[in-house]
Amino acid sequence: MTDVFDVKNxxxxxxxxxxxxxxxxxxxxxxxxxxxxxxxxxCLDTGWVSSVGKYVDQFEQExxxxxxxxxxxxxxxxxxxxxxxxxxxEVKANDxxxxxxxxFVATANAIKYCNAIPHFVxxxxxxxxxxxxxxxxxxxxxxxxxxxxxxxxxTGRRIRAxxxxxxxxxxxxxxxxxxxAKRFKLILIEDAAESLGSLYKNHHxxxxxxxxxxxxxxxxxxxxxxxxxxxxxxxxxxKLAKHMTTTAKLPHQWAFTHDRVGYNYRLPNINAALGxxxxxxxxxxxxxxxxxxxxxxxxxSSIKGVQFFVEPEYARSNYWLNTLILNSSTFAERDLLLEAxxxxxxxxxxxWQLMHTLSMxxxxxxxxxxxxxxxxxxxxxxxxxxxxxxxxx
Amino acid sequence: MTDVFDVKNxxxxxxxxxxxxxxxxxxxxxxxxxxxxxxxxxCLDTGWVSSVGKYVDQFEQExxxxxxxxxxxxxxxxxxxxxxxxxxxEVKANDxxxxxxxxFVATANAIKYCNAIPHFVxxxxxxxxxxxxxxxxxxxxxxxxxxxxxxxxxTGRRIRAxxxxxxxxxxxxxxxxxxxAKRFKLILIEDAAESLGSLYKNHHxxxxxxxxxxxxxxxxxxxxxxxxxxxxxxxxxxKLAKHMTTTAKLPHQWAFTHDRVGYNYRLPNINAALGxxxxxxxxxxxxxxxxxxxxxxxxxSSIKGVQFFVEPEYARSNYWLNTLILNSSTFAERDLLLEAxxxxxxxxxxxWQLMHTLSMxxxxxxxxxxxxxxxxxxxxxxxxxxxxxxxxx
Numbered sequence: 001m002t003d004v005f006d007v008k009n010x011x012x013x014x015x016x017x018x019x020x021x022x023x024x025x026x027x028x029x030x031x032x033x034x035x036x037x038x039x040x041x042x043c044l045d046t047g048w049v050s051s052v053g054k055y056v057d058q059f060e061q062e063x064x065x066x067x068x069x070x071x072x073x074x075x076x077x078x079x080x081x082x083x084x085x086x087x088x089x090e091v092k093a094n095d096x097x098x099x100x101x102x103x104f105v106a107t108a109n110a111i112k113y114c115n116a117i118p119h120f121v122x123x124x125x126x127x128x129x130x131x132x133x134x135x136x137x138x139x140x141x142x143x144x145x146x147x148x149x150x151x152x153x154x155t156g157r158r159i160r161a162x163x164x165x166x167x168x169x170x171x172x173x174x175x176x177x178x179x180x181a182k183r184f185k186l187i188l189i190e191d192a193a194e195s196l197g198s199l200y201k202n203h204h205x206x207x208x209x210x211x212x213x214x215x216x217x218x219x220x221x222x223x224x225x226x227x228x229x230x231x232x233x234x235x236x237x238x239k240l241a242k243h244m245t246t247t248a249k250l251p252h253q254w255a256f257t258h259d260r261v262g263y264n265y266r267l268p269n270i271n272a273a274l275g276x277x278x279x280x281x282x283x284x285x286x287x288x289x290x291x292x293x294x295x296x297x298x299x300x301s302s303i304k305g306v307q308f309f310v311e312p313e314y315a316r317s318n319y320w321l322n323t324l325i326l327n328s329s330t331f332a333e334r335d336l337l338l339e340a341x342x343x344x345x346x347x348x349x350x351x352w353q354l355m356h357t358l359s360m361x362x363x364x365x366x367x368x369x370x371x372x373x374x375x376x377x378x379x380x381x382x383x384x385x386x387x388x389x390x391x392x393x
Numbered sequence: 394m395t396d397v398f399d400v401k402n403x404x405x406x407x408x409x410x411x412x413x414x415x416x417x418x419x420x421x422x423x424x425x426x427x428x429x430x431x432x433x434x435x436c437l438d439t440g441w442v443s444s445v446g447k448y449v450d451q452f453e454q455e456x457x458x459x460x461x462x463x464x465x466x467x468x469x470x471x472x473x474x475x476x477x478x479x480x481x482x483e484v485k486a487n488d489x490x491x492x493x494x495x496x497f498v499a500t501a502n503a504i505k506y507c508n509a510i511p512h513f514v515x516x517x518x519x520x521x522x523x524x525x526x527x528x529x530x531x532x533x534x535x536x537x538x539x540x541x542x543x544x545x546x547x548t549g550r551r552i553r554a555x556x557x558x559x560x561x562x563x564x565x566x567x568x569x570x571x572x573x574a575k576r577f578k579l580i581l582i583e584d585a586a587e588s589l590g591s592l593y594k595n596h597h598x599x600x601x602x603x604x605x606x607x608x609x610x611x612x613x614x615x616x617x618x619x620x621x622x623x624x625x626x627x628x629x630x631x632k633l634a635k636h637m638t639t640t641a642k643l644p645h646q647w648a649f650t651h652d653r654v655g656y657n658y659r660l661p662n663i664n665a666a667l668g669x670x671x672x673x674x675x676x677x678x679x680x681x682x683x684x685x686x687x688x689x690x691x692x693x694s695s696i697k698g699v700q701f702f703v704e705p706e707y708a709r710s711n712y713w714l715n716t717l718i719l720n721s722s723t724f725a726e727r728d729l730l731l732e733a734x735x736x737x738x739x740x741x742x743x744x745w746q747l748m749h750t751l752s753m754x755x756x757x758x759x760x761x762x763x764x765x766x767x768x769x770x771x772x773x774x775x776x777x778x779x780x781x782x783x784x785x786x
Contacts, residue, residue, distance in 0.1 A: 036437050342647075
C-alpha cells in the first residue's frame with residue numbers, strides 16, 4: 001500500500017464489482033450473441049468471403065447511417081483508415097501534423113507512412129485529449145500564415161492537419177478545435193478509433209472532421225476481427241477513398257488500369273459480415289458499457305486517492321476503456337497498482353508511453369507536454385468488456 | 394472470326410469443356426467444403442476473432458510445413474507481405490528494385506511504399522516471368538559494382554533487390570536468378586502471391602528467396618478472405634517480420650513501448666481459421682486444378698492460332714490461372730476474344746497492363762520489354778476455379 005492511494009482497497013473493490021471470483025478478466029473482450037453465425041455461414045454458403053460481397057456494402061451503409069455521416073468506406077483496420085484519411089487530406093512529405101503525444105502509436109505511424117512529421121501537442125484533464133486553449137496559444141506563437149497554409153516558424157515546414165484522438169472513447173472538445181483548424185487553415189481529421197458511438201453535443205464523433213477514422217479491432221466496442229472505416233460527408237472524398245483502398249483500379253470489365261499508387265486496404269466480406277452482426281448490437285453494447293462505467297464510478301467514489309474518469313459535460317461517451325486517474329506522481333506508484341491488479345488476474349494497463357519518448361519520434365517537434373506527462377503517471381485502465389455487468393441490465 | 398485465330402471455335406470449345414450451360418462462370422472462385430464452418434464457429438464460441446488466437450499460430454506452422462520453409466508470418470494480404478519483404482531487405486528510399494513489367498500492380502506499389510523505385514525487366518515466353526539470360530546481359534551493361542552493392546550506371550542509384558513473380562502460378566526459372574542475385578549482390582525476394590503449392594525442381598516456390606511473399610486473396614488457390622504471408626528460413630528475419638507487422642511493440646505485461654515505425658499487418662484469427670481449413674484441402678485443390686489445366690490443354694490442341702500455356706519442364710505448377718497464348722498481334726484481336734467470352738457469360742481477362750505504361754510508373758527505369766509487350770497482346774486467362782471439372786476427378 002502506498003500513502004498516495006489505497007491499492008488493496010482499490011483492487012478489492014474492482015474485483016468485487018466485477019464479480020468474477022478468480023477467473024481471469026481481460027481488458028476488453030468481444031461479445032458474439034447476435035447474427036454473427038448466420039452472416040458468417042452465409043458467406044461460406046455463397047462463396048463470397050473476399051474483396052467483393054453484399055456485406056461490405058451493407059456494413060458501409062449501416063455504419064454511415066448509425067454515425068450520421070453520408071459515407072463510410074470500410075478498410076482492413078484502423079491504422080489503414082488513418083493512413084487513408086491523411087492521404088485524402090493530401091498530406092505531403094515533410095508536412096507537419098498536429099497530434100497528441102498521448103495516443104496509441106498507430107496515429108503517429110500513419111503520419112510516418114506519408115513521410116510526414118508528427119508534431120506532438122498536449123492533452124488536458126477534462127477530455128484526456130488535445131487541450132484546445134493551449135493549442136491555440138501555441139499556434140499563435142509558432143505559426144506563420146501564408147497563402148498556401150500554416151507554416152511552423154521554427155522548422156519552416158507546413159503544418160497541414162490537426163489530428164485529435166478521442167481518448168479511450170471520450171470525445172475531445174471538438175468545437176474549439178474546429179475553430180482552430182479554420183483559423184490556422186488546418187485540415188481536421190478525427191481519430192475516432194476508440195469512440196464509435198460516442199456523442200459530442202448530440203452528434204457522433206467522426207462527423208466533425210473533414211475525414212475521420214474508426215476501428216473495429218478485437219478490443220474495440222464492436223469488432224470485425226480486424227477492420228476500420230473512413231467516415232466523411234463529402235461524396236467525392238468517399239469515392240476517392242474507395243478507389244485508393246482498392247488498388248486505384250479504373251472500372252472496366254477486364255482491363256487492369258490503375259491511375260495512381262493505390263493500396264490493398266479493403267475489408268474482406270467475411271469481416272464485414274461479422275461487422276453487420278455487431279453493428280446491430282452496438283446500441284446495446286453502449287448501454288451496457290455506460291452501465292458498467294456507472295458502477296465503477298459509484299464503487300470508486302469512496303476510495304482514497306483515485307478518481308474514476310467521467311465523460312466531459314458536453315459528451316455522451318461509449319466508455320470504451322474505463323479509466324482511473326490516480327493520485328500518483330511516479331511510475332513506481334502507478335506500477336504498484338498494475339502489479340496488484342495482475343496478481344488478482346484482473347487485466348489492467350497504463351496509458352500509452354508518450355509518443356515523443358519513443359526512439360523513432362524523439363526528434364519530432366512538440367509543444368510543452370506537462371499535462372500529458374502528468375496523465376501518463378496517473379492513468380490506469382480497468383476491465384471494460386460490455387458483458388461484465390450484464391446481469392444488472 | 395479473325396484470320397489469326399478461330400474465335401467462335403475457341404469459345405465454344407471452352408464453353409463445352411466447362412459444361413456449365415449458360416450459367417455465368419467466374420475466373421476463380423473459392424470452394425468451402427472442409428472444416429471452414431467448424432473453425433469459424435470455434436472463433437465465435439471462444440471469442441477469439443482478432444489479433445491473437447490459436448488459428449494464427451496453427452496457420453503459420455502448417456503453412457510453413459506445407460511449403461517447406463522454417464517460418465511463415467501471416468499478414469493481412471499479399472500486398473502487405475510484399476511490403477514487409479522489402480522492409481526486411483532493408484530497402485531504402487531511392488533504391489531500385491528489379492521487377493517484371495508484366496505483373497499485378499501490387500508488386501510495384503509495395504516498392505513505392507518504401508519510397509524505392511521499380512526498375513522494370515522483361516519476361517520470357519517459357520515461364521511468363523523474368524527472362525534470366527536477358528536480365529544477366531542487361532545487368533552486365535548497366536551495373537557498377539561497389540563495396541556496398543550494385544549501382545545503376547545510368548541513374549547512379551543502388552539496385553538493391555530482384556523481385557521476380559511466379560506469373561499465374563508458373564514458377565520462374567529460379568536457379569539462374571539465384572545466380573544473378575549472387576553475382577550482382579542483389580537480395581532475391583520471390584513474389585509467390587499466385588504460386589502457392591507450385592514446385593520448382595521439387596522445391597516449393599517461396600523457398601528460394603531470402604524472403605518471399607504469398608497471398609490468400611479470394612481469387613487465389615486457397616483463401617482467408619484477405620490474407621498473405623511472409624516466408625523465410627531465417628529465424629531472425631521471421632522474428633523481425635512478426636515484430637514489424639504487430640506495431641513493433643516490445644513484449645511486456647502492460648507497457649506500450651514500440652521501438653520502430655511498425656505496421657498493423659497481422660492476420661486476424663478469424664481469417665486464419667478459414668486459412669487452416671483451406672490449407673487442409675490445398676493438395677486436393679492443386680490436383681483438381683492440374684486436372685482442369687490438362688483438360689484445357691487437350692481441348693485446345695486442335696484449335697487454330699492458340700496455345701494453352703503449359704508449365705516449364707522444371708516445374709510442377711498450381712495452374713492458378715489457366716492461360717491461353719493467342720496468335721494475336723494487336724489489342725483489338727485479343728479483345729475480340731475477350732468480348733466473345735463475356736458474351737457467353739464466361740469470365741476471361743487479359744494480362745495486366747504493363748507497369749511502365751501506368752501513369753505513376755511511366756518515368757521508372759526499364760530495360761527493353763519486347764517480350765512482355767508481346768505477351769500483353771497474346772495472353773488471355775480463362776476460368777480456373779478448382780471445382781470446375783470436379784466430377785472427372
